[in-house]
Structure formats: structure tokens, C-alpha cells
Amino acid sequence: MKTIGLIGGMSAESTTVYYQLINRLVRERLGGLHSAQIALWSLDFAPIAALQAKDDWEATGRILADAARRLEGAGAEAILICANTMHLNYAEVAGAVAAPVIHIADATAEALKAKGVGKALLLATRFTMEKPFYAERLAAQGIETLTPDKADREALHAIIYDELVVGVITDASKAAVLAMIDKGRAAGCDGIVFGCTEIGLLLDPADMxxxxxxxxxxxxxxAVAFALS
Incomplete structure (x- = not known):
């Protein structure tokens, strides 16, 4: 089994999901008492969020590249950035290590294609919805994306940063995001992307x-496919 390196903490809520799910998937596939070999470098999110707000992605890139090097030094054989938005720094992270960095949008595109989705509603932070890095990565694999309108993008961004990353789940926010999904469906989307790793804390894909x-x-x-390959 290969060792998976996780750059986490962005947020701690979703990093917990990564740790639990990777271990569960390994146990399901290998049986018995098996669990994953994981190295985790969990960052303090507050300074990173402040840099995001200032659009200082050079600084965040240095932080994530340093984390990747530390993980590789600890034995990680593949690296995951446990946040969609921070894939803005994918190039810096991939350039800092010899280990492969598994891109979240590539994994997402494969899952969308397996479901027959061609035009997906992208629900994410404002950065992920408005900057081209994510939609372009999906487009390269044949997946078109649509985002909510500006007011809904701002509302969703606030739900993520003010509530979900600190573990707050409300019925009002759930209803608001479901309304965005209804609009996306009316606009012709045939699939949905929970393009922020915290949205799965609010909504269940099975209910969509x-x-x-x-x-x-x-x-x-x-990650598990790589680790068990």
C-alpha cells in the first residue's frame, strides 16, 4: 500500500471527512482491520483565508508547497490538496515535489463522465466559481460548467466561510442552496458538482x-485507487 499525503486544515471540517473516508474505502476494499497509510499536514486556515481575501495566491502557494515538501519528506507517495479553491496553487505544489499531486478536478471529471453528465452546476467558493482554473480543467475533459448568478455566488460563499468551515449547518442555508440548484436545473444543467469540500456537510448527493x-x-x-494500485 502506498502512503497518501494530505494537505489539510482548509477547513478542518472537510479534512476530517477525507481522513475518515479514505480509511473506510481502504477497509472496504481490503477487509479485516486494514486502514490507509496517511501522512497529514494540517494548516491553520485563518492566515490562508486572509491571504485569499487579499488575492495573494503567491503567498498561499509558498505555504502549500512547503507543506507538500514536508509530506514528501515524511514518506508520502502522492499528495492531495484537501480543498478545491487551493487548487489555484496546484502548479506550485506539483512543482515542489517529485510525488504526483492528484488534482481534485480530474477526479471530479471522471466521476461526472461516469454519471453521463455534460453540463454541471458548479457550487463552490466565489474563488472557485469565478476564477477560470477549475472550469477550464473540467472543460478540458469535456465537462461544461454553469455557476449561480452573482447574488447567489456571494450568498454561497458566505455560507461556506461563515458557517460550514466552522461546523455550522442550518436549514435556511440548505434551502438557499437547494433553490440555486433548482435554478441551475432550469438553465439546462444535467448534473451538480459540490465544488467545495464542505458542501457535502450540508447536502447529501443522494437527495439531489x-x-x-x-x-x-x-x-x-x-487517492485510494492510487494507494492500492
């Missing part, structure tokens, strides 16, 4: 009106 990919789950499945 369209085929849905939780990016955290797809990312973990990709």
Missing part, C-alpha cells in the same frame, strides 16, 4: 434532483 458529484468523495476515491 440531478446526478451529483461530491468532490471530496471523488478525490478520496482517486
Amino acid at each position: 434532483p440531478l446526478p451529483t458529484v461530491d468532490t471530496a468523495v471523488a478525490h478520496c476515491e482517486g
Whole structure:
């Protein structure tokens, strides 16, 4: 079994999902008392969130590249950035280590194609929805994306940063995101992407009106496939 390196803490809530899910998937596939070999470098999210707000992605890139080097030094044979938004720094992280860095959008595209999705509603942070890095990565694999309108993007961003990353789940926010999904469906989307690793804490893909990919789950499945290959 290969060792998986996780750059976590962004947020701690979703990093917990990564740790639990990767271990569960390994146990399901190998049976018995098996669990995953994981090295975790969990970052303090507050300074990173402050840099995000200032659009200082050079600084966040240095932080994540340093974390990747530390993980590789600890024996990680593949690296995961446990946050969609921080794949803005994918190039810096991949350039800092020899180990492969498993891109969350690649894992997501494969899961979408398996479900027959061609045009997906992308629900994520404002950075992921508005900057091109994520949609372009999906487009390269034949997946078109649509995002909510500006007001809904701002509302969703606030739900993620003010509530989900600190473990707050409310019925009002769930209803708000479901309304965004209804709009996306009316606009012609045939699938949904939970493009923030915390959205799966608020909504269950199984309850959605369209085929849905939780990016955290797809990312973990990709990591386990690598680890057991």
C-alpha cells in the first residue's frame, strides 16, 4: 500500500471527512482491520483565508508547497490538496515535489463522465466559481460548467466561510442552496458538482434532483485507487 499525503486544515471540517473516508474505502476494499497509510499536514486556515481575501495566491502557494515538501519528506507517495479553491496553487505544489499531486478536478471529471453528465452546476467558493482554473480543467475533459448568478455566488460563499468551515449547518442555508440548484436545473444543467469540500456537510448527493458529484468523495476515491494500485 502506498502512503497518501494530505494537505489539510482548509477547513478542518472537510479534512476530517477525507481522513475518515479514505480509511473506510481502504477497509472496504481490503477487509479485516486494514486502514490507509496517511501522512497529514494540517494548516491553520485563518492566515490562508486572509491571504485569499487579499488575492495573494503567491503567498498561499509558498505555504502549500512547503507543506507538500514536508509530506514528501515524511514518506508520502502522492499528495492531495484537501480543498478545491487551493487548487489555484496546484502548479506550485506539483512543482515542489517529485510525488504526483492528484488534482481534485480530474477526479471530479471522471466521476461526472461516469454519471453521463455534460453540463454541471458548479457550487463552490466565489474563488472557485469565478476564477477560470477549475472550469477550464473540467472543460478540458469535456465537462461544461454553469455557476449561480452573482447574488447567489456571494450568498454561497458566505455560507461556506461563515458557517460550514466552522461546523455550522442550518436549514435556511440548505434551502438557499437547494433553490440555486433548482435554478441551475432550469438553465439546462444535467448534473451538480459540490465544488467545495464542505458542501457535502450540508447536502447529501443522494437527495439531489440531478446526478451529483461530491468532490471530496471523488478525490478520496482517486487517492485510494492510487494507494492500492
